[in-house]
Amino acid sequence: MSGVTIGFLMGGLVLVLLVIRVHIAVAMLLAGGIGYALVAGIDPLFNYAKTMAFARYSVYDLSVVPLFLLMGNLASRGGLSRRLFQATNAFLGHYRGGVAMSAVGACAGFGAICGSSLATAATMGQVALPELRRYNYSPALATGALAAGGTLGVLIPPSVVLVIYAVLAEQNVAAMFIAALLPGLLALSGYMVAIMIYVRLSPGSGPAAPRMNWSERLHTLREVWPIVAIFVTVIGGIYGGIFTPTEAAAIGTIATGALALLMRELTWQGIVDAALDTASATAMIFLILLGADLLNAFFAISQMPVAAAQWVLGADLPPMLVLLGIVLIYLVLGCVMDSLSMLLLTIPIFLPIVLGLDFWGLGQTDKAIWFGILALMVVEIGLITPPVGMNLFIINSLAKDVPMKETYKGTLPFIASDIVRTAILMLVPGLSLWLVHALN
Numbered sequence: 001m002s003g004v005t006i007g008f009l010m011g012g013l014v015l016v017l018l019v020i021r022v023h024i025a026v027a028m029l030l031a032g033g034i035g036y037a038l039v040a041g042i043d044p045l046f047n048y049a050k051t052m053a054f055a056r057y058s059v060y061d062l063s064v065v066p067l068f069l070l071m072g073n074l075a076s077r078g079g080l081s082r083r084l085f086q087a088t089n090a091f092l093g094h095y096r097g098g099v100a101m102s103a104v105g106a107c108a109g110f111g112a113i114c115g116s117s118l119a120t121a122a123t124m125g126q127v128a129l130p131e132l133r134r135y136n137y138s139p140a141l142a143t144g145a146l147a148a149g150g151t152l153g154v155l156i157p158p159s160v161v162l163v164i165y166a167v168l169a170e171q172n173v174a175a176m177f178i179a180a181l182l183p184g185l186l187a188l189s190g191y192m193v194a195i196m197i198y199v200r201l202s203p204g205s206g207p208a209a210p211r212m213n214w215s216e217r218l219h220t221l222r223e224v225w226p227i228v229a230i231f232v233t234v235i236g237g238i239y240g241g242i243f244t245p246t247e248a249a250a251i252g253t254i255a256t257g258a259l260a261l262l263m264r265e266l267t268w269q270g271i272v273d274a275a276l277d278t279a280s281a282t283a284m285i286f287l288i289l290l291g292a293d294l295l296n297a298f299f300a301i302s303q304m305p306v307a308a309a310q311w312v313l314g315a316d317l318p319p320m321l322v323l324l325g326i327v328l329i330y331l332v333l334g335c336v337m338d339s340l341s342m343l344l345l346t347i348p349i350f351l352p353i354v355l356g357l358d359f360w361g362l363g364q365t366d367k368a369i370w371f372g373i374l375a376l377m378v379v380e381i382g383l384i385t386p387p388v389g390m391n392l393f394i395i396n397s398l399a400k401d402v403p404m405k406e407t408y409k410g411t412l413p414f415i416a417s418d419i420v421r422t423a424i425l426m427l428v429p430g431l432s433l434w435l436v437h438a439l440n
Contacts, residue, residue: 380418
């Protein structure tokens, strides 16, 4: 049996293990280990495994992951999410659908200091859901908007998933962050438009809240400006070359913790809980990374990704047709897998294919950055698509009285917005590359 055949078989084994609910890290470790032993032998497998963990975990760029996770946990427990929602609601709440738009806007703001979709959905759901209920928003719109808004936690930089992609694709973390900024703002705008259309088609689903006066609005801005300052310091410092992403994450974490303490909403027990949650999430991500490393090492020696790339290139298919096929695969996988697992499993296979095709004369680095943002956009759709959309389950666990069917129905306008945005990003690579080139 050839290495390429074994490669495809082990790829299928991973999917089978996922279907029977084996953890993604364990599935990749099992398939990668079995495949490596079949192709190269048991001794080479042990030789690779003894240095695998050190080689992966000693990568400096990965140190940013626990720092951004800790920053998000401190912000969540320090009342910053509530202040963000109050500020956006002060300016948008008096429009029809305005409270839902405020929730989505607050999700984008919280995502800028969090970097996690699931954490953004869980945190903003606790803050915004009571207000949406108070103003009699339809259960479908309320839960759908919060589930979709949670995906902005990864789309708006800084993003933990973008850091992982940058490490896998050997790209600059800061370049990936800046490339995601305009597509992230486009996502935010698309969700706002989706809500506006929703409440016009169903007028009773999103009543307007009372209009706040300018004194009340300015008061909310005074409470939220330190959060904006933290974001500007972190992102501006990275792009201004003042400090590295890891240094920026450390500064942002300290500033977020200090701000939460000054606001007297973060207790010492909250700090301990934030540290424990960060350690747990970091361990899960790093274990998945380890499984992906072994699987990818096996794929490399099996020559399966190279064979797949050669087959696609040899078929002489139009590049956009190939890209559309990859996007459709991601949409299908998103129904059964989380975003990080999808990227770790597929990037070693899909990225060489994309780099081998010609898209408007783009260079290799530009194609890698553009494809990374596109892939991130598409896999995030999986967080709000049935049957396994994680954001749907998080929001539904907070709104136990809302049938899951209603939540599914509420996400449909946002999924439509995601599809339109994905098409735009596919056809206009400059949307994600313009700022990268402008700041270089």
